[in-house]
Amino acid sequence: MPLSWLLERFAEHRDQDAVVWQDRATKYGELLDLVERANEFLAAEHVLPGQCVMLDADFSPGSIALLLAVMQNRNIIVPVARQVTADRDKYAQLAEVSHRLSVDENDQYTRTADAATEVTHPLLVELKESGSPGLVLFSSGSTGEPKAAVHNLDFLLNKFKMPRHSQRMITFLLFDHIGGFNTMMYTLSNHGCVITVTSRDAATICRAVEQHRAEVLPTSPTFLNLLLVSGEHEKHDLSSLKIINYATEVMPPATLRRLNDAFPGVTFRQSYGMTELGIMRTQSRSNDSVWIRVGGEDYQTRIVDGILHIKAKSSMLGYLNAPSPFDDEGWFNTQDEVEVDGEWLRFKGRKSEIINVGGEKVYPAEVETVLMEDSNVADATVTKEPHAIMGNIVVAELTLHEEEPLSDVIKRVRQHCFTKLPSYKIPVKIRLSDATSRMSERFKKQRTKSE
Template sequence: MKNNWFINQITQFSDQTALIWKDQNYTYREILDGIFNYLNILNENNVQPGECVAIFGDFSPNNTMLLLALIQNRNIVVPLTPSISSAMNSCLKTACVTRLFKFNNTDAYKMIETSCQKSHPLLDEFRKQNAAGLILFSSGSTGEMKAALHSFPKLLSRYKKKGRKFVSLAFLLLDHIGGINSLFYSLCNGGTIAIGTQRTAEEICQAIEKHKIDLLPTTPTFLKMLMISKAYLKYDLKSLKVITYGTEPMPQSILEALVDIFPDVSFKQTYGLTETGILSTKSENSDSLGLKLSGDMKIIDNILYIRSESMMLGYLNASAPIDSDGWYNTGDKVEILDNGYIRILGRESEIINVAGEKVFPGEIENIICMMDNIRDVTVKGKPNPLTGNIVMAIVDPIEKESDEIIEQKVRNFCEKHLPPFKVPAIVKSSEKRLYSGRFKKIRV
């Protein structure tokens, strides 16, 4: 069996709890039994190594055990979740999927053979390695969803190094590089991970209290929701030791407020992309956005470039911004701080050019987030014949007010904190949520 080091690693934890799902505990022994059971199912259905197999569903025990079995069977795994239901057929086609395991809410599945007959040169080349692969789709928050092909052996190699043992909560799902990281970090260190929790502030706080969660990996968007909900006041969250956040820039005002709410919790910024995998990071301190990245990195014209062992092999539906020396252009604008740490400012593609002045949406969002009646905000550019672009803010107010009053309040507040060219020329209210199913801002 391939990846025996992983099987050997989790075998030593035998009767310890690996997963918690719907208040039921699953031991490492049960996970191992499930892996071998699914290997038999794959064999009975003649699922060959190298086939692209999709798993559709939420984070669940059977979903997880099938994923681990597919890795052992050297398949190319395509995790999909209900958040992309409308684009599922397109994803299956792009990823050249031949089998789909579709899980329902009871954790039962139906296997479907697709009509896909085609392949892709990148997949054909990868299959020569006779190794398990992973296809992840980018969030599409700034454009088209891209399909990134990874080598599982390369992704998993970082977990051979021993880490801390946590009782964690799976906030990010298996279609996200952060969800993959949460699962394998926990399993390889004998941790316990609570899965399948509804991602509302109420449900998350309830799960933290019930299961004594000490690690919560999440996003700035969710943490802002948690603050506004005040659900943290209703539950005993003293077990929490670490909150990690990533996937998008964190507003400084939100981070400072969170540190005040959870003074005994260590806040750590993570960094990783669908394309690069998760990188080891060191935060300057809990209330700072400064961080250091492990591995090879360089900064050219304030753009971050990364070279890592966990780098994707390429896209199936786009050209990859990786040069001949293996450097990946992240597209992230960064600032080098005096102490050598860096601060992520935002995506270069999201910068708004107002009459030659560069405006970072995150800077304006940070200011608007300081207002009392704002649940969420997204800032982006709108073409203008005179200045090239103007700044537009779309806000989700907590208490409904007229568009005219909201616009006046936002503009007046911004005028106190920002130069004129950064003040939103247009302010719109939205009753729709401003984030994706991955709890990340939508900017298109």
């Protein structure tokens, strides 16, 4: 069975907390019973090995058990987080879904649709014939139509067989996100505790950390900045936190410095991963540094023209709706531009986010870092607007700690930018906005209207 090793670990730790949901702890012994109930549900619904199954849910004991049962049944899983406003019909058609299952707010299973579709796409047929469970994850679509990445779960799950630290983790990243999947599998495979949340606002996250003594918070720089702005971290006892992992976008150094001041004694770790590759092991140069080493036993890295390329054993098989992005030797172009200092890397930004101003490159994250050095700037989002002569101009939206006239903000911020940036990188337009107005449903900073 694909997950026999994992279920054996559950049995060895029957009396330990496995999942906290709605403030109640489910033990590993109970989770084993829920997996059996999920197996019975799949049998009653005539879900056969090799079929594609869409699972619409958020993290809960029932949804985790059903996800594990579907893996055990050697199905190809298409998770969709309940909060995500995706076109589920389109996803189901593209992934050739046979059964659409959901887990409701009472943690009960329902079948929402049954198309009885046979898989025909070569990647899906390959998975079915191999007898391996599969996973289809959709990208966020920030640079166009979402791409459907197909994983062989035997490859993706292999790294979790090595025992590591047992930790109590918050499930911040979503149910259908590679980071959310990684958080769940790491925690369960090391008999830790998955702490679920009803929503992902700052107050709810802080309450969950305090009440359930969470040790690890995997999240995004955008959320962490909102947490600082909200002040919720000062209203709760967060002393149980040992590690904050951040990923999905560039961390502004100014935000990281503020976080170190707000959370003394907490280790900050910059993670790195992609839907196409899985989550890599990383090491930060120091607690307040944005320089990291990336790699691990299953990964190779190289830099080509300033762009990070990766070869991974856990790489996806390919896309359902796009050509293979791998070269003949299996290297994947991440499109992430990096600065190199020996074995250390600093991420400058995604190639697709670069703003071209009169033929010069502008990295939004670099400008945001300078803007956030102002003591009254709580958050900054840099975007672009078309310009007849320059091609584009740089535009900045700022969130302030304290109200003040926009004219004063513009004068002070621009003067500071002139001391740190060449003129073409300095925002031509500066506006004020709410920090949440530029946050996507996946808690990343939105730089374009299409995200």
